[in-house]
Amino acid sequence: EDKVVQSPLSLVVHEGDTVTLNCSYEVTNFRSLLWYKQEKKAPTFLFMLTSSGIEKKSGRLSSILDKKELFSILNITATQTGDSAIYLCASSTSGTYKYIFGTGTRLKVLA
């Protein structure tokens, strides 16, 4: 059965810290891995990764995919209280383009 596992489940840090969120996957016909940020409402898209070893970066956030070891990480540097959210990763499959989400990592950044 296809699955996506995220760790840690929750994390509390102080402003200015750097955090690394993990996402591992076991998916048949893997196509891409996506990261979303979910605050109180809709998940918002952060990154889509399809190739191994190529870092994607947006401001203080960056992500990379390892297709050999079947995982991805999301890094957030110099965290701010506004980074407090649930971070979701999802895998998509070729063919049906079915998306499977992990349970998320709940990040809380303290001032």
Place this chain on the structure above:
Amino acid sequence: EAGVAQSPRYKIIEKRQSVAFWCNPISGHATLYWYQQILGQGPKLLIQFQNNGVVDDSQLPKDRFSAERLKGVDSTLKIQPAKLEDSAVYLCASSPDRNQPQHFGDGTRLSIL
């Protein structure tokens, strides 16, 4: 551009009642998804449409859930009859096509009493 619109925002019903949710995707988006997100879990795909055709409904409990996307634009998701375990947030998402990231609506929070 306008985002994905969903209504209602909240719904409270008793078990065995019926409920319907509505979704208006971003204009021009061919692919539409309905997800169920139970508290503390990630979104679970219920059904995926490509234009007005169903691509994947393998996780849709078809004995009680139904969905349609008439004319390939708006979509409705119905539950009849509702069970306690259906309490969740129902998220609608759309994308320009199936290999593009999805844009989510704010969801409908459903509580079953």
